[in-house]
Amino acid sequence: MLLTLEGLDGSGKTTAWRALRDRYPSAVFTREPTDSWYGDAVYRSIDDDNADPLAELFLYTADHADHLSRVVRPALDEGSLVVSDRYSDSRIAYQAATLADSPLADPFEYVRDLHAPFSRSPDATLFFDVDPETAAERSGETNKFERADYLRDVRAQYERLIDADPERFVRIDATQTRETVLDDVFAAVDRLR
């Protein structure tokens, strides 16, 4: 089973991912951007305020392709529970927002269709729902993505993803205390497994 954690920067995904790792030690825990040279290239782009948005999309997508073949598919083939902190929905939500002013007619559909022929959809996704202001504040606004006005656009793209596939998503109210968020996450994962 492939379980993904999605949401805005600072929404608490990594906090939940670490708690799940302690609770399910036999599962495979992974993330995007990955810990590889493809992931390093992605982080270089994140730190470049003038990075071309389309070039950035393809860097993230290259990292995803490598992640799939090297980590995700082999672990799923062995029957493991795979938990990924960010996955393809991050690309659809973030890069659709970044590409809003590009010549692409519908960046959301473009990014989604780019993945369809080769990617593996998550079986379930926990969406950590938090308002853009809280997200920006919690994330520390350390890079170009961690701004409330940009995160507002990203959140709208996530809502589009949820509307298109409501059964895959479990919405977690990430404005609650850490303890309550983790209780909701554990309850959701126990139900899904």
Ligand SMILES: Nc1ncnc2c1ncn2[C@@H]1O[C@H](COP(=O)(O)OP(=O)(O)OP(=O)(O)O)[C@@H](O)[C@H]1O
């Ligand atoms: N429920 C919560 N209430 C208040 N602060 C929280 C909560 N959950 C996490 N935090 C804090 O918010 C910050 C961001 O949390 P975390 O790294 O888990 O978010 P994230 O979604 O993984 O962010 P990013 O996508 O930017 O890596 C951390 O300082 C964390 O301790």
Ligand SMILES: Cc1cn([C@H]2C[C@H](O)[C@@H](COP(=O)(O)O)O2)c(=O)[nH]c1=O
């Ligand atoms: C996978 C992925 C990530 N992003 C953005 C989201 C964050 O601002 C950064 C890095 O992620 P982290 O969880 O804070 O380390 O990259 C993106 O725009 N597109 C993606 O596909």
